[in-house]
Amino acid sequence: QPAIRLEGVGKTYPDGTVAVQALDLEVRRGELVCLVGPSGCGKSTTLKMVNRLIEPTSGRILLDGRDVTRTDPVRLRREIGYVIQQVGLFPHQSVLANVMTVPLLLGEPKRVARERAAELLETVGLEVATYGERYPHQLSGGQRQRVGVARALAANPPLLLMDEPFGAVDPVVRVRLQDEFLRLQRELGKTVVMVTHDIDEAVRLGDRVAVFAEGGRLAQYDVPAAVLGEP
Ligand code: ADP
Numbered sequence: 001q002p003a004i005r006l007e008g009v010g011k012t013y014p015d016g017t018v019a020v021q022a023l024d025l026e027v028r029r030g031e032l033v034c035l036v037g038p039s040g041c042g043k044s045t046t047l048k049m050v051n052r053l054i055e056p057t058s059g060r061i062l063l064d065g066r067d068v069t070r071t072d073p074v075r076l077r078r079e080i081g082y083v084i085q086q087v088g089l090f091p092h093q094s095v096l097a098n099v100m101t102v103p104l105l106l107g108e109p110k111r112v113a114r115e116r117a118a119e120l121l122e123t124v125g126l127e128v129a130t131y132g133e134r135y136p137h138q139l140s141g142g143q144r145q146r147v148g149v150a151r152a153l154a155a156n157p158p159l160l161l162m163d164e165p166f167g168a169v170d171p172v173v174r175v176r177l178q179d180e181f182l183r184l185q186r187e188l189g190k191t192v193v194m195v196t197h198d199i200d201e202a203v204r205l206g207d208r209v210a211v212f213a214e215g216g217r218l219a220q221y222d223v224p225a226a227v228l229g230e231p
């Protein structure tokens with residue numbers, strides 16, 4: 001049973017914009033799938049439908065075989081981590097507190113939450129000694145982005161949806177962060193769907209790559225080598 005299954009999913013916004021059309025897509029458990037394609041071809045819309053931030057206008061979406069429209073929203077929030085480029089950190093909380101929030105909400109003891117947060121911050125390349133007590137406005141855009149990734153991982157959800165998660169990160173750090181993320185994703189066996197406009201990133205990270213085309217149609221869904229046209 002796939003972790004995610006989209007069956008004939010379409011989305012037309014109320015103003016008539018057709019964002020996604022007749023989309024069939026399956027993501028296996030533990031797989032990292034990249035959605036790639038030009039701006040405006042429906043990648044973000046697809047991601048938002050999977051975590052039910054918006055509703056499809058046709059078709060249906062199954063998570064572990066369950067229709068998302070019949071899944072308790074609280075349960076969805078717990079099972080799906082969502083990282084967007086303009087990551088919303090809590091402005092009045094330190095970096096460490098931002099990452100600790102979800103584990104604390106899930107009932108982890110404070111000491112455990114702190115250790116885990118510290119570990120994840122180190123993983124995304126932010127030493128706790130230096131950055132832990134800073135506030136979001138004291139970080140660069142790329143550093144905030146990395147805190148957002150750490151916070152999403154801290155919740156330890158089985159499924160992560162990421163929209164241009166490394167977009168604001170400078171190119172040198174980005175490669176390190178991608179590698180580190182990939183290692184963690186493998187180790188923890190996370191299912192990940194990641195939106196990117198960067199085909200290099202998509203083929204480097206993705207187990208499979210979904211290539212979107214104008215009009216929100218899926219042009220290709222295959223392993224990186226096939227997407228690159230290699231024999
Ligand atoms: P991508 O992530 O591939 O850049 P999006 O999913 O953000 O594409 O957008 C797909 C299409 O839907 C675009 O034409 C975009 O302008 C349109 N769109 C996105 N959000 C809305 C909205 N809330 N209302 C109307 N049109 C929208």
Ligand code: ADP
Pocket residue numbers: 137138139140141142143170
């Ligand atoms: P970037 O090129 O990634 O956007 P910035 O120029 O914004 O980076 O920041 C460079 C460095 O300055 C970063 O290490 C960041 O942590 C630090 N920094 C940025 N804003 C502040 C601030 N308001 N207070 C303290 N340090 C800051």
